[in-house]
Amino acid sequence: MNNNRNDLTDIQNPQRFMTFVYTGSLAIIAILSIITHFVLDSVIEQQSQTGNLVNKSGQQRMLSQRASMFAIEYESSGSKGAKELAESAILQMKSNHAALLSEHDEALKKGLDSPLSDELLSLYFESPAQIDKQIDTFSRLISQSLEQVPTTPENTSEQVHQEFLMMARAPFLDALNAAVEQYERESIEKIGRLRLVQQVILVVVILTILLEALFVFRPMVARISQFAARLQYEANYDHLSGLYNRRAFFRIAEKLLQSLRRKEKPCSIVLFDIDRFKAINDNYGHDVGDIVIQNLAQLLKAQLRKHDILSRLGGEEFILFLPETSHQEAMLVANKIRIYIEDNAIYRDTQDLKVTVSGGVANCDFNESLDKSIKKADEGLYKAKSNGRNQICYIS
Numbered sequence: 001m002n003n004n005r006n007d008l009t010d011i012q013n014p015q016r017f018m019t020f021v022y023t024g025s026l027a028i029i030a031i032l033s034i035i036t037h038f039v040l041d042s043v044i045e046q047q048s049q050t051g052n053l054v055n056k057s058g059q060q061r062m063l064s065q066r067a068s069m070f071a072i073e074y075e076s077s078g079s080k081g082a083k084e085l086a087e088s089a090i091l092q093m094k095s096n097h098a099a100l101l102s103e104h105d106e107a108l109k110k111g112l113d114s115p116l117s118d119e120l121l122s123l124y125f126e127s128p129a130q131i132d133k134q135i136d137t138f139s140r141l142i143s144q145s146l147e148q149v150p151t152t153p154e155n156t157s158e159q160v161h162q163e164f165l166m167m168a169r170a171p172f173l174d175a176l177n178a179a180v181e182q183y184e185r186e187s188i189e190k191i192g193r194l195r196l197v198q199q200v201i202l203v204v205v206i207l208t209i210l211l212e213a214l215f216v217f218r219p220m221v222a223r224i225s226q227f228a229a230r231l232q233y234e235a236n237y238d239h240l241s242g243l244y245n246r247r248a249f250f251r252i253a254e255k256l257l258q259s260l261r262r263k264e265k266p267c268s269i270v271l272f273d274i275d276r277f278k279a280i281n282d283n284y285g286h287d288v289g290d291i292v293i294q295n296l297a298q299l300l301k302a303q304l305r306k307h308d309i310l311s312r313l314g315g316e317e318f319i320l321f322l323p324e325t326s327h328q329e330a331m332l333v334a335n336k337i338r339i340y341i342e343d344n345a346i347y348r349d350t351q352d353l354k355v356t357v358s359g360g361v362a363n364c365d366f367n368e369s370l371d372k373s374i375k376k377a378d379e380g381l382y383k384a385k386s387n388g389r390n391q392i393c394y395i396s
């Protein structure tokens with residue numbers, strides 16, 4: 001028990017310490033959870049942003065085909081509806097193009113590097129794709145074609161028609177296809193990187209929880225158990241002798257007495273008190289007095305049966321509850337102990353220290369309380385002291 005006491009005394013304020021450790025650990029988990037939440041949030045945001053880019057770039061392909069298809073229809077039929085649909089497709093195409101390049105334009109305006117990858121920059125601005133330029137040319141050609149009055153086939157500008165048709169079929173469509181594929185590739189890479197970050201954070205959170213369980217919660221639970229064990233020990237045991245204290249003695253003896261009453265079995269009380277203990281303290285010091293108490297406790301314990309109850313009532317006074325023992329038997333036991341103590345040194349240093357004890361015996365009357373029986377034993381002890389000490393007296 002001493003070891004436990006040493007372990008616990010290093011904590012000045014255990015309640016505050018445990019609250020601090022507990023809330024600190026939970027705070028770390030909370031912070032990591034918040035980070036995970038934000039990373040997840042940004043994965044979702046990125047997913048929707050990249051999805052949007054891929055979608056817009058895909059739309060460009062469809063719009064180029066749509067614009068050329070309705071422009072041809074307008075040329076051949078003069079349908080106003082076809083003209084409007086072609087114009088709307090071109091407008092939508094320009095607006096998508098502006099949206100796809102908005103971040104790039106913004107960065108250039110601020111004198112910063114373009115956020116677009118080298119591959120996309122090349123697709124938009126360099127030969128052979130030059131999407132930026134091709135969109136411009138394509139929309140201009142479509143607009144020119146729509147400006148013709150398509151009453152007769154002769155009015156149709158064959159050259160313009162051929163040009164945008166060629167564009168819509170080959171280089172422009174190929175460039176737009178390449179852009180969609182590039183956006184898709186970049187989107188997969190970006191989300192892959194974020195997923196990796198998210199997985200790393202998840203592993204860190206799980207590791208933190210495991211480490212906290214091992215190095216914070218486990219030792220904390222061990223300390224709480226030690227603390228509870230210590231409290232329980234102190235509530236029931238006398239710190240000097242290691243015997244039951246007065247409170248525990250009464251609780252256990254009362255219970256035992258009730259059961260013996262039911263079985264109508266006898267039991268006895270013995271009170272022991274060291275003779276002239278004050279002189280031991282005065283002559284050898286209080287520390288030696290303490291050792292005498294401890295040694296006597298061990299000696300008494302060694303003399304008793306397993307079910308006998310021994311307690312230090314206080315000072316140099318000990319009490320014994322002997323179940324299934326008549327007062328005659330109790331007198332024999334008490335005298336045997338008294339003689340043993342008288343004959344053996346209780347403390348050995350430069351010289352042997354011997355002590356004697358006086359005792360009082362009473363039987364537990366089933367019609368009386370435990371207190372009353374103890375009082376009688378105390379009268380016996382008083383009598384033994386008055387008669388010259390080192391003797392046991394019985395009071396009926």
Ligand SMILES: Nc1nc2c(ncn2[C@@H]2O[C@H](COP(=O)(O)OP(=O)(O)OP(=O)(O)O)[C@@H](O)[C@H]2O)c(=O)[nH]1
Nearest residue numbers: 274275276277278279281286287289290315316385
């Ligand atoms: N060392 C030590 N002394 C204690 C402890 N508890 C009580 N005492 C001392 O025990 C002594 C008891 O003295 P008294 O009650 O006068 O009795 P006594 O000297 O034993 O004399 P008698 O009982 O009449 O034989 C006092 O000096 C107390 O200070 C303890 O835990 N340790």
